[in-house]
Amino acid sequence: MNISRLQPLGWSHFFLQQTDTQTFEKLQSNELQAFRISAIHRSVIKGLGANWEEGEVELLCPESFQPVSEHFCVGDWVIVEQAHEHFRIIEVLDAENQLERLSNQKRQLMAANLDYLFIVTSANSDFSLKRLERYLAMAYDANIEPVIVLNKIDLTDKVDDFLDQIRDLKVHNIVGISMLQPDSLLLLKHFLTAGTTIAMVGSSGVGKSSLINVLFNQTVEREVIDQNNIRMIEDIQTIGGIRDDDKGKHTTTSRQLLINADGVLFIDTPGIRELQLLNAQNGLEMAFHDIVQLAQHCKFNNCSHQTEPGCKILNALGNGELAQSHWDNYQKLLKEDAFNARSAQGAYAQKQHMKTFSKAINRIQSKHRQDKGR
Numbered sequence: 001m002n003i004s005r006l007q008p009l010g011w012s013h014f015f016l017q018q019t020d021t022q023t024f025e026k027l028q029s030n031e032l033q034a035f036r037i038s039a040i041h042r043s044v045i046k047g048l049g050a051n052w053e054e055g056e057v058e059l060l061c062p063e064s065f066q067p068v069s070e071h072f073c074v075g076d077w078v079i080v081e082q083a084h085e086h087f088r089i090i091e092v093l094d095a096e097n098q099l100e101r102l103s104n105q106k107r108q109l110m111a112a113n114l115d116y117l118f119i120v121t122s123a124n125s126d127f128s129l130k131r132l133e134r135y136l137a138m139a140y141d142a143n144i145e146p147v148i149v150l151n152k153i154d155l156t157d158k159v160d161d162f163l164d165q166i167r168d169l170k171v172h173n174i175v176g177i178s179m180l181q182p183d184s185l186l187l188l189k190h191f192l193t194a195g196t197t198i199a200m201v202g203s204s205g206v207g208k209s210s211l212i213n214v215l216f217n218q219t220v221e222r223e224v225i226d227q228n229n230i231r232m233i234e235d236i237q238t239i240g241g242i243r244d245d246d247k248g249k250h251t252t253t254s255r256q257l258l259i260n261a262d263g264v265l266f267i268d269t270p271g272i273r274e275l276q277l278l279n280a281q282n283g284l285e286m287a288f289h290d291i292v293q294l295a296q297h298c299k300f301n302n303c304s305h306q307t308e309p310g311c312k313i314l315n316a317l318g319n320g321e322l323a324q325s326h327w328d329n330y331q332k333l334l335k336e337d338a339f340n341a342r343s344a345q346g347a348y349a350q351k352q353h354m355k356t357f358s359k360a361i362n363r364i365q366s367k368h369r370q371d372k373g374r
């Protein structure tokens with residue numbers, strides 16, 4: 001196996017070390033091959049392997065990995081055996097992280113092995129901190145590093161106000177951009193390195209497609225008015241480098257796992273852009289770290305933060321240290337999360353409903369008890 005041929009696809013030691021001795025040896029002798037899943041359309045599965053520049057290869061999937069959506073998704077790595085013309089999946093390697101959603105009350109894998117989750121929002125009336133908190137919780141829960149991309153900064157003269165609000169969420173990566181300000185796009189360069197895998201989420205109209213187009217060097221037009229007051233269309237310079245070989249500047253190898261000219265990988269599977277929370281409890285605790293901290297100092301272990309004396313939450317709500325909307329949103333997301341977890345588990349969970357629900361709501365308190373018990 002020529003490992004260096006797989007590195008541009010995001011292959012790393014993490015995957016290699018999962019293989020047993022026999023598989024490892026067969027990979028070395030090319031008896032077996034590693035492929036990254038690049039597209040799934042119903043039962044048709046495609047992957048990119050060491051010869052990824054030649055395009056996708058169709059992979060056959062045994063019964064034991066059906067239904068596919070529950071076993072693996074775009075971005076996963078699989079071990080493949082070749083027999084004549086056919087490539088057959090024999091093993092799915094554990095993912096470093098996976099984004100999942102709830103579809104018809106079943107958990108469905110959406111994307112795997114992401115380095116960054118771009119959470120795209122826009123600097124206009126669509127801006128919603130609540131939505132950002134929701135997406136952040138999802139990223140933290142899946143163990144994917146979030147990058148908040150505030151797009152359309154050309155539409156406001158209060159960019160800093162927007163950025164300050166986002167900073168309050170204690171996110172490391174925040175970038176303000178505009179498709180109409182090419183220089184602003186350079187701020188994304190830090191995340192756009194070869195072999196890095198990125199997925200994008202965000203509500204409709206924030207500019208995800210526009211951003212993808214820019215990253216893939218497709219021309220983005222803008223309307224400008226010249227000195228003579230004549231409207232004209234100008235191409236915006238894009239940030240993806242142009243390959244100097246004749247493979248062309250648009251190097252999309254598939255529609256679901258895309259590789260741009262700089263070697264950055266994007267996962268854009270159908271439905272990934274609008275994801276619901278599923279079992280994101282841990283992520284919620286990280287996104288609402290301030291609340292968890294406060295609750296740990298309530299006077300009573302089992303404080304319900306309703307009426308109890310010495311309740312730090314009530315206190316903080318009273319003196320404005322904790323915004324009511326932030327607290328309300330936390331409770332709403334906890335409930336939604338508990339509900340989703342219940343739906344996903346089906347009939348068994350129906351019985352467990354009260355348990356799951358109260359567990360989610362009481363999560364803060366139990367954490368509190370543990371801390372006190374130490």
Ligand SMILES: Nc1nc2c(ncn2[C@@H]2O[C@H](COP(=O)(O)OP(=O)(O)OP(=O)(O)O)[C@@H](O)[C@H]2O)c(=O)[nH]1
Pocket residue numbers: 151152153154155177178179180202203204205206207208209210211273
């Ligand atoms: N003013 C301004 N408009 C932008 C910018 N980026 C995108 N737009 C416009 O916003 C609209 C929506 O952009 P899209 O890229 O289609 O948004 P999207 O997030 O892909 O939307 P969906 O496809 O519905 O998910 C389009 O009319 C874009 O031209 C920007 O930076 N500034």
Ligand SMILES: [Zn+2]
Pocket residue numbers: 295298299303304305306308310311312313314
């Ligand atoms: Zn309390």
